[in-house]
Amino acid sequence: MFKVGILGAGSMGMTHATGWAQTPAHFVGVHALDAERAAAMVAQHGGHTYDSLDALLADVDLIDICTPTHLHHEMVLQAAAAGKHIICEKPLALNAAQGAEMIDACRRAGITLLVAHVVRFFPEYAGAQAIVSRGDIGDVAVIRLTRCSYQPRLAADNWFLDPAKSGGMMLDLMIHDFDYARWIAGEVESVYARSVRGRQPNAPEDYGIAILRHTSGAISNVEGGWAYPPPMFRTALEIAGSAGLIEHPAGSSMPLSLHLKATAGGDVDAVGIPGSPLDESPYTTEIKHFYEVIAHGVTPRVSAEDGLAALRIALAARQSAQTGRAVRIEEV
Amino acid sequence: MRIGILSFAHLHAEAYLGALQTMSDVEVIGLADENVERGRHFAGQFGVRQFADYNALLSERPDAVIITSENARHLPLVRMAADAGAAILCEKPLATTLDDARAIVEVCHAAGVSLMTAFPMRFSTPAVEIKKLIDGGGLGHIYGCNATNQGSLPEFHQSEHLPFLKRDWFTDPLLAGGGAVADHVVHLADLLRWYLASEISEVYAVTNQILHKGKVQVETGGLIMLSFANGTFASIDCSWSKPAYYPTWGGLALELVAEKGLATMDAYRQVMTVYSDRVGRPQYAYWGSDANAGMLRDFIAAVNDKRAPAVSGEDGLRAVEVVLAAYESARTGQPVSLG
Numbered sequence: 001m002f003k004v005g006i007l008g009a010g011s012m013g014m015t016h017a018t019g020w021a022q023t024p025a026h027f028v029g030v031h032a033l034d035a036e037r038a039a040a041m042v043a044q045h046g047g048h049t050y051d052s053l054d055a056l057l058a059d060v061d062l063i064d065i066c067t068p069t070h071l072h073h074e075m076v077l078q079a080a081a082a083g084k085h086i087i088c089e090k091p092l093a094l095n096a097a098q099g100a101e102m103i104d105a106c107r108r109a110g111i112t113l114l115v116a117h118v119v120r121f122f123p124e125y126a127g128a129q130a131i132v133s134r135g136d137i138g139d140v141a142v143i144r145l146t147r148c149s150y151q152p153r154l155a156a157d158n159w160f161l162d163p164a165k166s167g168g169m170m171l172d173l174m175i176h177d178f179d180y181a182r183w184i185a186g187e188v189e190s191v192y193a194r195s196v197r198g199r200q201p202n203a204p205e206d207y208g209i210a211i212l213r214h215t216s217g218a219i220s221n222v223e224g225g226w227a228y229p230p231p232m233f234r235t236a237l238e239i240a241g242s243a244g245l246i247e248h249p250a251g252s253s254m255p256l257s258l259h260l261k262a263t264a265g266g267d268v269d270a271v272g273i274p275g276s277p278l279d280e281s282p283y284t285t286e287i288k289h290f291y292e293v294i295a296h297g298v299t300p301r302v303s304a305e306d307g308l309a310a311l312r313i314a315l316a317a318r319q320s321a322q323t324g325r326a327v328r329i330e331e332v
Numbered sequence: 333m334r335i336g337i338l339s340f341a342h343l344h345a346e347a348y349l350g351a352l353q354t355m356s357d358v359e360v361i362g363l364a365d366e367n368v369e370r371g372r373h374f375a376g377q378f379g380v381r382q383f384a385d386y387n388a389l390l391s392e393r394p395d396a397v398i399i400t401s402e403n404a405r406h407l408p409l410v411r412m413a414a415d416a417g418a419a420i421l422c423e424k425p426l427a428t429t430l431d432d433a434r435a436i437v438e439v440c441h442a443a444g445v446s447l448m449t450a451f452p453m454r455f456s457t458p459a460v461e462i463k464k465l466i467d468g469g470g471l472g473h474i475y476g477c478n479a480t481n482q483g484s485l486p487e488f489h490q491s492e493h494l495p496f497l498k499r500d501w502f503t504d505p506l507l508a509g510g511g512a513v514a515d516h517v518v519h520l521a522d523l524l525r526w527y528l529a530s531e532i533s534e535v536y537a538v539t540n541q542i543l544h545k546g547k548v549q550v551e552t553g554g555l556i557m558l559s560f561a562n563g564t565f566a567s568i569d570c571s572w573s574k575p576a577y578y579p580t581w582g583g584l585a586l587e588l589v590a591e592k593g594l595a596t597m598d599a600y601r602q603v604m605t606v607y608s609d610r611v612g613r614p615q616y617a618y619w620g621s622d623a624n625a626g627m628l629r630d631f632i633a634a635v636n637d638k639r640a641p642a643v644s645g646e647d648g649l650r651a652v653e654v655v656l657a658a659y660e661s662a663r664t665g666q667p668v669s670l671g
Contacts, residue, residue, distance in 0.1 A: 141542035142553045142571045146478065148589070190665065192536045194557060194565035196475045207475045207589045209567045211538055211555045219538045221555050221567055223478045229593045240482075240553070240573035242542050326536065326666050 002295050005060040006030045007053060007075060009037035010154075011271050012089055012116075013066035017045045019287030020064070022280075025295070031056040057082040062294055064287075065089060068159040069166050073098040080109040085294045087114045087287075090179075091171045092307040096315060096332055099308040106304065112294050115307025119176045120183060121286040123278065124253065128239060128246050132184055138243025140185045140218045145177035146236035146250060148225040149272035151205050160226075160271070168197060169206040170318045171311070174224035178212070178317070179302070179310035184239060185218035187309070190328045191316040196227070198321025210317040222317075233272040333632050336394040337363040338386055338409045339401035340374050342423050343486075343499055344450065344624070348398050349378050351625040358632060364389040366401075369496045390416040396446075396635050397421070402507040403514065404428045410436045414443035419635045421448045421628070425518045425655055426648030428509025433652040437645040448631050448641035449648030451522045453584060455626030456599045459523060462588070465595060466527050472591030477524060477566035481516040483582030484574040485544050485552070503548035511550025513539060513658050516570035518651035519584060521558060522643070525650060527588075530562035532650070536667040537658035543573055556658050559667070579605065580616040599623075 002025045006013050009032035020027045029047030032038040038049040050056040053075065057063060062085040065075050073093050079086050086106065092115050093099040106113035119125050132140060152160035159165040166172045170193070182188055195208025207225035214220065228234070234250035255277060275281075292298040315332040335358055337345055345363075352358050362381030365371030375382035383389040390397070390412055396419040399409045406422055413420050420440060426449055427433040440447035453459050465471060486502035501507040508514050525532065535558055539551035553571040560566070566586075574582045585598040602620030627643075634641040657668040 139542050139545075141540060142555070142569065142573050144480075144569060148594075192538075192557060192667065194476065194559060199563070209476055209478060209557065209565065211536065211557055211567065213538050217540045217542055219540055219553060219555050221478070221569055223567070223587075225475075225589055227475060227589050227594075232594070240543060240571060242545055245573060245575055245578070324534075324667065 001026045002062070002291070003028050003060045004062045004064060005050070005056040006041070006064045006066060007056065008032050008066035009034055009041050010066060011269070011273070014041060015281070015283045016064050016066055016287055017041050018281070019284040021045055022284050023288055023291040025062070025291055028059045029056065053078060057084055060084055062087065069172065070094055070159070070164065073102060076102045076113065077105050080105040080111055080113075083109055083111060085112045087116055087290050088307070089116050090307060091167060091175050091311050091314065092304065093311060094167050094171070096308065096312050099311050103304045103308060113304040114290050114293060114300055115302060115304055116286060117176065117179045117302045117307060117310065118283055118286045119180050120302050121282040121289065123282065124248055125180060125237065128237060128248070129183060131246060132239060132241070136244055137239065137241030137246060140216070140239060140241050142240040143181050143184055143218065143220040144236070144238040145181060145220065146223040146234060147173055147177055148207070148223065148228050149173070149233040150228050150230035150268070151226040152271045153230070153268070154270050167314070168318060169224060169226050170195065170208060170210070170321070171314045173226065174208065174210065174222055174317065175310050175314040177222045177224065178210075178313035179306060181212055181214075181220040181222060182306070182309060182313065185214040185216055185220065187215045188313050188329055189213045189215050190326050191313060191320050192326040193317040193320040195321040198318070208317070208321060210320070212313065230268040231272065233274050235274050333357055333396065333636065334359045334361050334392075334394045335396045335398065336361045336383075336389045336392070338389065338397050338399045338413065339405070340365045340367070340370050341402045341405070341499065341501060342400040344423060345398070345400035346374065347624050348400065348628060349374070349380070351622060351628050353378065354625070355628070355632070361392050361394050362389060367496060373494065373496070386412055390418065394418050396631070399423060402501045403509045404432075404507045407432045407436055411439055414439045414445050417443070417445060419446040419631070421450055421631045422645075422648065423450045424648060424651065425509060425514055426645065426652050428506075428514065430652060430656060433649045437649055440645055446635055446641060447645035448634070449643050449645060449651070450627065451519060451643045451647065452623040452627040453519045453523045453599060454526055454643055455630065456623040457621045458597050458599050458601070462595060462597045463527055470592065471588060471595055474528065474564045474588050474590040476564060477586055477588050479520045479524075479566060479586035480569040481520050481582070481584045482569055482571050482573050483516060484576055484578055485548070485572045486515065503550050505550050508550070509655065510659060511548065512552055512570045512572045513537065513554045513556070513662075514655050517554070517556055517568055517655055517658060520566070520568045520586065521651050521654040522647055524558065524560070524566050525647070528560050528562055528564055530560040530564065532558050532654055532670055533561045534559040534667045534669050535654055535657035535661055537661040539662045543571065551662070554658070554662075557667075558654065577613050579614045580618070
């Protein structure tokens with residue numbers, strides 16, 4: 001029996017618990033600061049709540065770390081020391097040195113570390129990657145990616161808004177598309193970015209655009225923001241190649257449009273998560289794949305090294321937005 | 333109002349002439365084109381007089397001329413027209429070098445003739461709605477803009493495949509001043525200067541030649557980031573990334589993310605999709621208002637009323653500065669300051 005525990009009971013912890021329920025793994029329980037949410041998770045998915053990470057680690061083969069970013073480094077090292085496989089939410093860490101140290105510790109401990117870059121499991125993003133890798137649009141020339149939502153609104157400890165805890169919008173949100181751009185067009189050489197908070201750290205909300213130069217010659221325009229009016233969340237993707245073009249504008253494939261009077265001005269989720277009606281949530285697809293990787297040695301769609309590479313692009317973008325200079329990846 | 337057209341090198345000449353012919357207060361005296369065969373073709377198509385050369389047309393003392401020669405060949409025609417005392421509507425980009433762009437502005441100023449740069453987007457009805465929204469304070473401070481002015485390779489534009497209609501100068505680095513950047517950055521650079529009432533302080537650009545590789549000698553992909561003095565930043569995708577079989581030539585669209593929310597504008601969204609066996613692929617049929625006609629009406633009204641046109645030669649010069657800074661940035665890998 002393959003035993004799994006979750007660390008953290010925020011929106012990602014809850015979402016992953018739903019995913020684990022769809023795998024053969026046995027969910028043993030959760031350790032989280034918020035006892036009420038932890039209790040809600042085990043009420044829905046079984047297992048029990050644990051008082052400490054050590055206690056949870058003692059009971060599992062794999063730990064799924066869904067805590068705020070600033071905790072990833074210490075928790076991964078602790079889990080690696082305990083010899084447990086690890087799934088870590090993105091971003092892997094707050095800086096490249098920590099990320100490299102985490103990867104190194106897991107390698108030395110002989111355990112697998114995976115980073116939850118879930119965008120690679122969204123069917124439209126995975127589908128576009130498959131089209132590109134089949135050669136249907138030729139060599140990739142220009143990529144355009146958009147991911148904009150409203151500012152996360154957690155009732156207590158809104159760590160997303162604290163750059164010391166989340167790394168800021170570029171590390172938390174835009175990193176999805178930095179990873180995706182790299183998946184499509186390969187390594188990134190340099191980044192130039194502008195953002196609201198880059199020059200005004202105390203601005204009330206953040207929005208940014210980064211331009212990436214890939215080693216292949218491809219160029220990417222990545223837009224991200226926490227500045228839309230809630231509950232708006234838009235993603236868009238476009239890939240132009242030497243032999244074709246993939247277009248997927250924001251909102252273009254929404255199968256439903258509901259304008260219900262009762263919901264006007266209704267509840268807004270604490271953190272915006274994109275979604276389209278599907279047989280299986282992309283988060284569940286991701287967890288099922290990660291289970292196959294760790295339990296049966298399947299090659300991961302996204303590796304810990306990919307997670308570190310995406311982090312470095314995000315760090316370069318943030319540095320560029322702060323300094324006004326284009327930043328080469330090796331500088332971060 | 334008597335108007336002549338100087339050169340049909342730029343395909344916009346056809347759109348301008350077509351729009352002028354719908355205006356009752358305009359008399360098109362004719363056209364002149366250094367490519368005599370091309371001039372004859374369009375004179376016949378539009379039913380207007382073809383002059384033997386530019387001097388012959390200008391000796392008829394037109395009130396105004398439209399200059400639609402290759403980007404690098406605007407200045408000599410501007411000099412001739414200014415000497416003849418004609419008001420000038422000059423195709424964008426105004427020039428391919430700063431010296432030429434400055435000379436164009438100075439020559440017209442010295443001759444006391446009106447000069448308008450052809451930026452029709454300022455007269456696009458969807459684009460004007462956004463201007464009204466901004467000026468009315470509806471967006472508050474604009475954080476940033478994500479904009480596209482993509483197109484197909486210019487050689488795909490011609491509808492008829494007569495050899496003399498091949499506008500291959502669009503991909504000639506000397507005559508066009510470059511590729512996708514020279515072709516497509518200026519519209520949005522100008523529109524955003526107008527929207528924000530702020531000057532561009534810095535330009536960053538990356539370009540590549542992956543699209544249409546081997547077919548042309550200029551950049552076909554480009555991403556540009558403009559920084560404005562008021563703090564707003566704007567990215568522009570000017571790539572020739574629309575395939576030959578795309579339902580239309582390209583488009584111009586932008587998103588503005590602002591203090592008060594999000595506004596999006598797609599200047600060419602007023603289309604229906606047509607599936608015709610005669611074409612064999614979906615095509616967009618545009619039914620929105622004609623921005624070129626709006627621009628021409630302002631040009632004509634400005635000449636009649638002896639006022640400055642809504643878009644000046646200086647506006648054209650500013651856009652040329654942006655294009656040249658973009659090329660410099662693409663070379664150096666770092667942003668380039670303006671002014």
